[in-house]
Amino acid sequence: MAATSSQSVYRATTTAPVNIAVIKYWGKRDTTLNLPTNSSLSVTLSQRSLRTLTTASCSSIYPAEDTLNLNGKPQDIQSSKRTLACFFPLRIVSENNFPTAAGLASSAAGFAALVRAVADLYQLPQSPNELSRIARQGSGSACRSLMGGYVAWRTGELADGSDSLAEEVAPASHWPEMRALVLVVSAEKKDVPSTEGMQTTVNTSDLFATRAQSVVPERMSAIEAAIQARDFPKFAEITMRDSNTFHATCLDSWPPIFYMNDVSRAAVRLVHDINTAVGKTVAAYTFDAGPNAVIYYEEKDSELVAGTVKAILGANTIGWEGAFYERLANVTAPGVALDKIDSRVLDVLKNGVSRVILTGSGRRTHLCRGPPRLRVW
Amino acid sequence: MAATSSQSVYRATTTAPVNIAVIKYWGKRDTTLNLPTNSSLSVTLSQRSLRTLTTASCSSIYPAEDTLNLNGKPQDIQSSKRTLACFFPLRIVSENNFPTAAGLASSAAGFAALVRAVADLYQLPQSPNELSRIARQGSGSACRSLMGGYVAWRTGELADGSDSLAEEVAPASHWPEMRALVLVVSAEKKDVPSTEGMQTTVNTSDLFATRAQSVVPERMSAIEAAIQARDFPKFAEITMRDSNTFHATCLDSWPPIFYMNDVSRAAVRLVHDINTAVGKTVAAYTFDAGPNAVIYYEEKDSELVAGTVKAILGANTIGWEGAFYERLANVTAPGVALDKIDSRVLDVLKNGVSRVILTGSGRRTHLCRGPPRLRVW
Numbered sequence: 001m002a003a004t005s006s007q008s009v010y011r012a013t014t015t016a017p018v019n020i021a022v023i024k025y026w027g028k029r030d031t032t033l034n035l036p037t038n039s040s041l042s043v044t045l046s047q048r049s050l051r052t053l054t055t056a057s058c059s060s061i062y063p064a065e066d067t068l069n070l071n072g073k074p075q076d077i078q079s080s081k082r083t084l085a086c087f088f089p090l091r092i093v094s095e096n097n098f099p100t101a102a103g104l105a106s107s108a109a110g111f112a113a114l115v116r117a118v119a120d121l122y123q124l125p126q127s128p129n130e131l132s133r134i135a136r137q138g139s140g141s142a143c144r145s146l147m148g149g150y151v152a153w154r155t156g157e158l159a160d161g162s163d164s165l166a167e168e169v170a171p172a173s174h175w176p177e178m179r180a181l182v183l184v185v186s187a188e189k190k191d192v193p194s195t196e197g198m199q200t201t202v203n204t205s206d207l208f209a210t211r212a213q214s215v216v217p218e219r220m221s222a223i224e225a226a227i228q229a230r231d232f233p234k235f236a237e238i239t240m241r242d243s244n245t246f247h248a249t250c251l252d253s254w255p256p257i258f259y260m261n262d263v264s265r266a267a268v269r270l271v272h273d274i275n276t277a278v279g280k281t282v283a284a285y286t287f288d289a290g291p292n293a294v295i296y297y298e299e300k301d302s303e304l305v306a307g308t309v310k311a312i313l314g315a316n317t318i319g320w321e322g323a324f325y326e327r328l329a330n331v332t333a334p335g336v337a338l339d340k341i342d343s344r345v346l347d348v349l350k351n352g353v354s355r356v357i358l359t360g361s362g363r364r365t366h367l368c369r370g371p372p373r374l375r376v377w
Numbered sequence: 378m379a380a381t382s383s384q385s386v387y388r389a390t391t392t393a394p395v396n397i398a399v400i401k402y403w404g405k406r407d408t409t410l411n412l413p414t415n416s417s418l419s420v421t422l423s424q425r426s427l428r429t430l431t432t433a434s435c436s437s438i439y440p441a442e443d444t445l446n447l448n449g450k451p452q453d454i455q456s457s458k459r460t461l462a463c464f465f466p467l468r469i470v471s472e473n474n475f476p477t478a479a480g481l482a483s484s485a486a487g488f489a490a491l492v493r494a495v496a497d498l499y500q501l502p503q504s505p506n507e508l509s510r511i512a513r514q515g516s517g518s519a520c521r522s523l524m525g526g527y528v529a530w531r532t533g534e535l536a537d538g539s540d541s542l543a544e545e546v547a548p549a550s551h552w553p554e555m556r557a558l559v560l561v562v563s564a565e566k567k568d569v570p571s572t573e574g575m576q577t578t579v580n581t582s583d584l585f586a587t588r589a590q591s592v593v594p595e596r597m598s599a600i601e602a603a604i605q606a607r608d609f610p611k612f613a614e615i616t617m618r619d620s621n622t623f624h625a626t627c628l629d630s631w632p633p634i635f636y637m638n639d640v641s642r643a644a645v646r647l648v649h650d651i652n653t654a655v656g657k658t659v660a661a662y663t664f665d666a667g668p669n670a671v672i673y674y675e676e677k678d679s680e681l682v683a684g685t686v687k688a689i690l691g692a693n694t695i696g697w698e699g700a701f702y703e704r705l706a707n708v709t710a711p712g713v714a715l716d717k718i719d720s721r722v723l724d725v726l727k728n729g730v731s732r733v734i735l736t737g738s739g740r741r742t743h744l745c746r747g748p749p750r751l752r753v754w
Contacts, residue, residue, distance in 0.1 A: 206618075207625060210587040237631075241583075244633045248584060248625035254614075255649050256621045262639040272632050 010088075011057035012120035016113035017362055018050040018104060019043065019144045019151060020180060020294045022239040022286060023219055024246040026194075027202040027212060033161040034140045037202065038216040041152045041169065041223055042144045043296070045180055046362030048323035050104070053095050054113035056121045058088035066090045070110065092117070098357070104182070104292060111135050111142035128364060132166035148172045148363035150227045152220070172361045175230050177299040179324065181306050182357035183349070185263045185291040194289040197250065197257050204254040211245050232298050236284030239296060240271070243286040250289075259289050263352030266345045267293035270309075277340035278304055299360075302327045304335035306358060311338065312346055318355035325358055387465075388434035389497035393490035394739055395427040395481060396420065396521045396528060397557060397671045399616040399663060400596055401623040403571075404579040404589060410538040411517045414579065415593040418529045418546065418600055419521045420673070422557055423739030425700040427481070430472050431490035433498045435465035443467045447487065469494070475734070481559070481669060488515035489522030505741060509543035525549045525740035527604045529597070549738045552607050554676040556701065558683050559734035560726070562640045562668040571666040574627065574634045581631035588622050609675050613661030616673060617648070620663040636666050640729030643722040644670035647686075654717035655681055676737075679704045681712035683735060688715060689723055695732035702735055 019042035027037035066089055068075040092114060098104055115135040119126055126134075132143035136153075143165060144151040149172035156164030172178075192200070201208050219238050226234035250257040260268075264287055271285045282301040286294050297305040310320060311334030320328065338346060396419035404414035443466055445452040469491060475481055492512040496503055503511075509520035513530075520542060521528040526549035533541030549555075569577070578585050596615050603611035627634040637645075641664055648662045659678040663671050674682040687697060688711030697705065715723060 206592045206622060207584045207587055207629075210584055215583045241629075241631055244631075245583060245629050248629040251628060252584075252618075252622050252625040254618055254621075256645060258642050258645075261642070265635050265638070268633060268635075 007059070007061050009057050009059040009061070010121060011055055012117050013053070013055040014113050014117040014120055015047055015051045015053050016109045016116060016145050017047045017148070017364070018045045018052075018098070018109045019141065020045060020286060020288065021141065021144070022235070022284075022296075023216060023223060023242050024288075025141050025153065026198045026246050026249065027208065028140070028198065029155075030159075030161065031199065033164075034136050034138075035161045035164050036140055036153065036155050037208075037212040039153060039155045039220050040141070040144070040216075041150065041220060042141070043178060043180065043361050044145065044148045044151055044172065044364065046172075046323070046359045048362070049357055049359035050098050050109070051096075052109035052113040053097075054110070054117045055093045056114070056117035057091045057093075058121065059091075060088055062089040062091060064089055067092070069093045071095055090118070104288070104290070107139040108141040108145045111138035112145035114138065115142070116146065129165055129167055133162065133164070136161070136164065136166075146364060149174060149361055152224065168364075169224055170227050172363055175227065176361065178361040179297050179299055179302065179306070180359050180361070181295040181297070181309060182359070183263075183267055183293040183295065183309070183353045184319070184355045184357065185261065185267075185293070185352055186354070192257050192259075192289075197253070197289060200255075200257060201249050201253040205249045205252040207252045208249045211249055215245060216242070233281035236281045236296065239284040239286050247287060259291060260287055261291045263348055264291045264293060266348035266352065267295070269342055269345045270312075270349065271295060273341045273345065274305060274308060274336050277336045299327070301335075303331055307331040307333070307335040308338075308341075309349075309356070310334075312341070312349055313353055313356065314350070317353065319357050322358050324360055328358070384436070384438050386434050386436040386438070387498060388432055389494050390430070390432040391490050391494040391497055392424055392428045392430050393486045393493060393522050394424045394525070394741070395422045395429075395475070395486045396518065397422060397663060397665065398518065398521070399612070399661075399673075400593060400600060400619050401663075401665075402518050402530065403575045403623050403626065404585065405517070405575065406532075407536075407538065408576065410541075411513050411515075412538045412541050413517055413530065413532050414585075414589040416530060416532045416597050417518070417521070417593075418527065418597060419518070420555060420557065420738050421522065421525045421528055421549065421741065423549075423700070423736045425739070426734055426736035427475050427486070428473075429486035429490040430474075431487070431494045432470045433491070433494035434468045434470075435498065436468075437465055439466040439468060441466055444469070446470045448472055467495070481665070481667070484516040485518040485522045488512050488519030491515065492519070493523065506542055506544055510539065510541070513538070513541065513543075523741060526551060526738060529601065546601055547604050549740055552604065553738065555738040556674050556676055556679065556683070557736050557738070558672045558674070558686060559736070560640075560644055560670040560672065560686070560730045561696070561732045561734065562638065562644075562670070562729055563731070569634050569636075569666075574630070574666060577632075577634060578626050578630040582626045582629040584629045585626045588626055592622060593619070610658035613658045613673065616661040616663050624664060636668060637664055638668045640725055641668045641670060643725035643729065644672070646719055646722045647689075647726065648672060650718045650722065651682060651685060651713050654713045676704070678712075680708055684708040684710070684712040685715075685718075686726075686733070687711075689718070689726050690730055690733065691727070694730070696734050699735050701737055705735070 021042040023041040025040035029035050029037050068077045112135050128146040132146045136143040147168045150169040152169045153166045223238045271283045275281045283305045284296045398417050398419040400418040402417035406412050406414050489512050505523040509523045513520040524545045527546040529546050530543045600615045648660045652658045660682045661673045
């Protein structure tokens with residue numbers, strides 16, 4: 001078939017990273033614009049382990065409907081407020097290399113990649129900060145996945161949301177020793193989707209306003225200072241406490257929302273037991289809207305933290321073979337003697353964690369295959 | 378051996394009930410006087426099911442040391458701040474008919490019985506309200522076990538605690554239809570004793586002050602009105618929400634405190650599913666400092682609530698044979714079809730609940746065997 005411009009397909013492919021908040025986003029003050037009730041801060045994880053790969057394409061030869069395909073499944077975007085409108089019908093194909101909707105911030109990576117891919121397709125000149133404003137409207141925390149390293153999403157003050165955007169507090173290179181060990185407890189879809197859950201909390205929790213208005217602003221300043229100073233114990237304590245406060249407001253919602261389960265709680269106890277045994281804070285847990293634990297630590301403490309987890313779960317647990325495994329490959333003994341860990345915790349983790357993802361902080365979205373190109377159909 | 382007055386043993390025996398708070402006590406503003414940070418309110422449970430039986434005796438022939446025996450085990454009271462001082466050496470023997478320290482408010486019943494027994498032994502003229510001031514200093518919530526029915530413990534304002542005492546909001550006879558079904562999840566000793574846990578919360582939770590200062594005062598007024606009006610749905614919602622808020626402040630503590638586990642959460646879900654299926658609020662859960670669920674409901678809804686639990690757990694679960702079982706004895710089908718209940722909940726409850734205690738609201742402490750008497754040794 002002969003190529004003609006009316007049959008051209010334009011496309012752009014990009015990847016985007018997962019980000020895991022250390023100061024959690026939970027609650028919208030404007031549900032249409034996705035404006036948050038409080039600022040939040042996250043660590044962007046390396047795309048060597050977790051990423052969304054998205055291709056946006058458009059062509060006059062496509063049927064006159066935008067389509068979105070996530071992980072091989074067509075999505076109904078006509079009935080969604082998230083629908084994109086454009087002149088040529090758009091096709092977007094997006095694929096995660098990790099379980100969707102299991103509390104691994106998949107929608108954040110997905111929308112960040114989508115916005116980046118569409119911007120690249122149309123060769124829009126926007127900076128990541130400007131794109132973050134767009135991504136935010138698809139999924140709030142997506143705005144943080146447009147940048148690397150340590151990213152703050154400022155709540156902003158304006159009604160139109162134009163000052164509610166993400167900014168890099170420090171690039172990954174500022175504190176490259178940061179590691180993240182994800183304990184995958186369940187890849188089931190969560191009970192209460194976060195979009196619904198957070199508004200239940202906003203509308204019903206009597207404790208919510210205290211967190212949003214007074215607790216988080218203090219923690220934002222403190223954790224930004226800890227990141228600038230690379231003060232891990234301070235970073236860790238704020239991270240753990242904010243995770244706990246966030247889940248406390250979920251429990252205080254009506255009806256109550258539970259994302260953590262007994263395995264999650266065992267991971268909490270493990271981290272406290274490791275820190276107590278070591279005599280300083282070398283590990284920090286955090287839980288998003290799901291039971292999976294993310295444990296932050298610094299590379300130098302790999303044996304103490306990930307080595308202990310490896311000894312508990314067994315070296316054959318799925319996931320240890322990943323990109324960041326080199327330092328642990330030959331570790332056979334726990335960094336912290338297992339008799340320093342609550343014995344019930346050992347059993348619960350061994351039976352409850354199905355796989356691990358060992359990764360680190362990483363860089364922002366990036367274009368995979370050069371500029372948008374014309375393809376002969 | 379001939380009886381002489383110098384060889385006399387004086388004794389008084391009393392029983393005291395368990396009380397289960399619907400507005401929780403959590404936090405002291407004065408740890409020596411056991412003055413609470415907030416008022417609380419409880420339902421006194423029937424002694425036909427749960428009680429502490431305590432005998433106080435004194436005699437000049439006893440060795441010169443006070444002794445305390447709980448459930449057959451001698452306690453070291455010499456080193457305890459809770460030690461009693463009196464002229465004749467005291468012997469106190471106390472026995473629960475339920476597991477100690479499993480979140481069933483055993484210390485409340487224990488101290489209430491102790492104070493009542495000692496007061497009876499010495500024929501002290503104090504009223505229950507006055508005795509509640511004494512019992513409070515042994516174990517805060519004990520002050521509520523000196524009265525029956527619906528009991529408020531007023532936080533008070535005075536520094537010496539003289540206005541921090543319990544009072545009956547309504548006697549058991551005001552709302553005798555109230556039933557309580559205890560799902561015993563674990564009779565293990567709790568991880569964090571409540572005396573220690575509550576001060577951790579007071580000292581570290583950023584959400585705690587909001588509950589104590591603003592949330593609880595509103596709830597106290599609302600639940601007292603609901604009790605006066607015998608408005609079960611209102612009573613139930615406040616009860617459930619305050620349990621959730623209390624556990625939220627525990628989770629928000631540093632380090633975090635968890636009393637509920639996956640079985641507790643299944644009980645929460647069960648109650649919400651029953652209420653949804655019935656189309657109105659017929660059941661309310663509450664959790665003390667442990668994983669056991671207490672489910673309040675009204676006698677008329679026995680089949681809907683306890684009947685459904687019986688169908689899930691099986692009629693052979695330990696505890697169904699108790700004093701309040703008559704209405705349920707012949708119930709074989711669940712009041713709410715089990716396909717209206719989350720299927721994971723059914724499994725978790727069946728495997729996680731070891732026994733039930735079916736009881737109702739009840740009356741106050743009472744003297745068992747008449748006035749103190751002289752006994753020939």
